[in-house]
Amino acid sequence: MRVRPMKTTDLGAAERLTARAFTWSGDDQTWSARSPAAARRWIERIDHLLAVDAAGCWVADDDAGRLAGVAASARRDLLWILSTFAVDPAGQNRGLGRALLDAAIGYGAGCLRGMICALPHPGALRRYRRAGFTLHPTMRLRGVVDRAELPVVDGVRTGTAADLDLVDSVDRQVRGATHRGDHAMLGRDGHLLVCDLFTGSGYVYVGTDTVTVLAATSRAVAQRLLWSALALIPPGNEVSVRYLTSGQEWAVDVGMAAGLGVYQDGYIALRHMRPPAPYVPSVSFG
Ligand SMILES: CC(C)(COP(=O)(O)OP(=O)(O)OC[C@H]1O[C@@H](n2cnc3c(N)ncnc32)[C@H](O)[C@@H]1OP(=O)(O)O)[C@@H](O)C(=O)NCCC(=O)NCCS
The missing domain is CATH 3.40.630.90 (Aminopeptidase)
Incomplete structure (x- = not known):
């Protein structure tokens, strides 16, 4: 496994990987692709982050050179925001998520505060808490x-x-x-x-x-x-x-x-800040 900076040419494979990771059903080993319009929007969003926050966007390759994981983050003033984070279901629970998150958090070095709109996924929540984030349940x-x-x-x-x-x-x-x-x-x-x-x-x-x-x-x-x-x-x-x-x-x-x-x-996962209010966060941009 190798963690490296994301490139524009990774976007297609990264889009498919995140769709697979986010919709994976372990019971019947199936997943759902995004609609073509949603896939295009996902690629445009991460392409935007690559243009503005290149050093916050990371991928991992497996030993066969296939894309195995993605983490994309942004820095706005002194706030670090995780925009997407996924590891291919076949490679989860082997420390790859931690390596990717460490790389993305490195981009936030010097930022006082951090914000993540987190899915209720036990592996993701474990990673965020271990990285010092407070988990706030949401409605x-x-x-x-x-x-x-x-x-x-x-x-x-x-x-x-x-x-x-x-x-x-x-x-x-x-x-x-x-x-x-x-x-x-x-x-x-x-x-x-x-x-x-x-x-x-x-x-x-x-x-x-x-x-x-x-x-x-x-x-x-x-x-x-x-x-x-x-x-x-x-x-x-x-x-x-x-x-x-x-x-x-x-x-x-x-x-x-x-x-x-x-x-x-x-959950809203926050570091060194209280939940902003009155505020409805952007899932992708905090
Ligand atoms: C979240 C995700 C990126 C983590 O990637 P990963 O490679 O599995 O992460 P790691 O192996 O580094 O860490 C996962 C940790 O969660 C733990 N874990 C996983 N499932 C668990 C469960 N059901 N209950 C308790 N702990 C669990 C693992 O044991 C591991 O802990 P440890 O390394 O401290 O022992 C990956 O699981 C994923 O893609 N999930 C689906 C998409 C998603 O929810 N993304 C996050 C969006 S906010």
């Missing part, structure tokens, strides 16, 4: 928005490139690091809404079935943004709002009022 809101419950919300508008300084300022206050560098990716999959009032400010990226990321300087602003985001979900689509810690009751309350259900989700 997911899911369902079809009851449009009869949508309130009239003032003060929220579509954001443009001219709003990115405001977005940066909110991100710094709420999570201590901006998403500068990721807005092209976030904007590709989502619509930017911003709210800037005397009492607080915030932003949200919303897609057709998910609230990708939301940050605000007050719970009242966060609730306005979440309601506005839910109103943009095409009627009838199932929406998902993920990785909500128990401190995010402002979101749970909006979700329940909108007719969504509360389900268990994965």
Whole structure:
């Protein structure tokens, strides 16, 4: 086995490996491929990280030279974020995950803080805890928005490139690091809404079935943004709002009022920081 920096030519094999690792059923030894559109989006996202955070992206080859594992991470200001982490099911539990994670964490040397949206996978959680991360259990809101419950919300508008300084300022206050560098990716999959009032400010990226990321300087602003985001979900689509810690009751309350259900989700794994709030993390960009 050999751990080495990821190259653009690894992306196709890395996409297939992560699909296999994330959907592997040990019982019947089967897995599900991503749809062509989802595979393309995955490759574009990691290609983006390779361009911005080349030293945070690592792969492992097995002795036959086949791709055996992947870890891709980003550094935004003094925050390190793990974006994807997988080892081929045939090679798991032999220390490869640890070697890949060590390489990716090395890119975060000098970063005070770390953030991972983690799946509830015992091997992954063991690695994160052993690397010093605190595991915060989370909830997911899911369902079809009851449009009869949508309130009239003032003060929220579509954001443009001219709003990115405001977005940066909110991100710094709420999570201590901006998403500068990721807005092209976030904007590709989502619509930017911003709210800037005397009492607080915030932003949200919303897609057709998910609230990708939301940050605000007050719970009242966060609730306005979440309601506005839910109103943009095409009627009838199932929406998902993920990785909500128990401190995010402002979101749970909006979700329940909108007719969504509360389900268990994965963990936010954090190092040297408390769960940001009011905040809905981006699964890929923290
Ligand atoms: C998470 C993952 C990348 C780890 O890779 P790996 O090569 O298996 O990792 P390692 O062998 O270095 O470490 C796994 C550890 O978990 C332990 N482990 C695995 N399954 C376990 C279980 N069911 N219960 C308890 N411990 C378990 C292993 O014993 C090992 O611990 P140790 O080395 O301290 O003894 C790999 O399991 C994977 O691809 N999982 C599916 C995708 C996924 O969930 N990725 C993480 C997304 S957040």
